[in-house]
């Protein structure tokens with residue numbers, strides 16, 4: 001790594017992962033780089049987990065979003081996490097969140113850096129651990145495949161540990177735009193008006209003195225393969241592309257649409273693939289996570305630019321990116337999640353937000369986080385940042401889950417992340433409900449008619465009609481004793497069916 005640590009005076013700070021991990025003390029607030037399994041530190045967390053195995057203790061872990069197995073996975077396995085924020089997807093960690101062991105603070109991703117800078121998250125950050133491509137002559141950090149909250153954690157922490165990862169190509173340098181807003185009352189407008197606007201520096205400002213240790217690492221990002229695009233995802237993609245055609249025809253969207261934001265996972269990937277097969281061109285993207293579909297759009301000549309905070313393709317997608325980095329880097333930019341997910345920017349540039357729901361209710365409220373109202377799945381992630389502030393807010397879900405035993409369209413959501421006021425469009429494999437301008441009672445009929453599975457449609461319509469009658473056509477008709485009875489039935493009998 002000597003050539004990547006450009007100031008020779010810093011070479012004296014290069015130590016083993018074990019030595020760097022020894023700096024971390026029980027109950028420290030540790031802020032790391034990383035957003036999805038991209039750009040997170042790996043060697044130091046693995047060494048820390050080994051140490052925790054021998055002398056059990058816990059830390060508070062703050063990241064950008066979910067991270068790879070070497071961080072959340074390794075630390076959860078040794079029960080090393082006491083508090084966690086702002087998003088996770090790890091199986092062991094999820095189990096510990098749901099058995100009371102880990103205190104999880106599930107946050108809008110755009111807000112987490114600000115909360116950390118203000119010291120709301122249980123004090124200040126004691127140490128930032130950041131993955132880097134290189135360290136400049138002045139001690140500034142060139143990030144790797146994600147930006148996440150790394151810049152704010154470096155700014156806030158007294159001590160910075162840098163993991164220089166040689167598996168990350170040096171050509172990533174120049175793909176980042178680092179901008180940390182001032183905090184109120186000094187904050188100024190974030191000057192992004194187009195997805196390709198550069199407003200900051202290509203490195204994380206740090207300085208020579210703050211860097212305590214530098215560790216070499218060659219472990220690759222733990223990216224995961226996508227599933228085959230299933231029939232349901234394909235249908236959802238078709239419905240949304242049809243809607244965009246209609247919106248363009250009716251003059252509500254420009255011919256090249258507005259900047260697209262798309263969540264992660266198989267449905268999101270299917271929707272982006274749908275664009276590849278469509279006749280839309282000159283598309284732009286302002287999102288969190290850049291996945292394989294974006295490379296397809298670039299290759300098809302349909303993407304003008306994509307801004308995100310993380311590059312998290314499948315393993316083959318990552319190879320494809322590394323092998324063609326000179327071509328792709330012209331069209332891609334990584335920003336801190338505070339900027340990629342900024343509500344201010346989303347509202348200004350008029351994002352089309354597309355995220356996945358766990359369940360939606362008949363009035364258009366959306367649950368993105370909780371299973372049966374109680375168990376945390378992953379977290380709200382960036383979905384709320386975009387949903388409230390987008391020009392057009394869409395949510396996708398299959399109409400049923402668990403082989404049809406669960407209806408994803410329910411009388412009342414068992415937990416609400418996105419309210420009826422935020423949601424414009426709901427799409428399932430059954431069809432699309434356009435809720436714009438409708439009252440709750442109108443919305444109920446459209447959602448049940450267009451989105452519910454035929455097995456549940458009569459039950460939902462029966463519920464709605466009885467509630468409408470019992471409340472004498474109240475604004476939002478509900479039978480309070482029955483509203484969550486579908487979830488109760490599933491918990492008790494293993495099916496929502498009667």
Ligand code: 0RQ
Nearest residue numbers: 263264265355356357358359368378380381382383401408
């Ligand atoms: O559980 O794996 O045990 O079978 O939920 O569901 O259908 O595989 O869908 O992987 O795309 O995840 C909302 C969780 C969807 C995700 C969610 C069960 C289902 C399965 C997963 P099993 P699928 P996906 C971008 C923006 C919130 C954050 C967000 C998510 C599991 O997209 O976390 O959007 N989003 N951020 O069986 C009970 C239902 C269910 C259900 C599905 N109605 N009831 N269980 N499941 N529907 C990302 C970031 O911000 C970083």
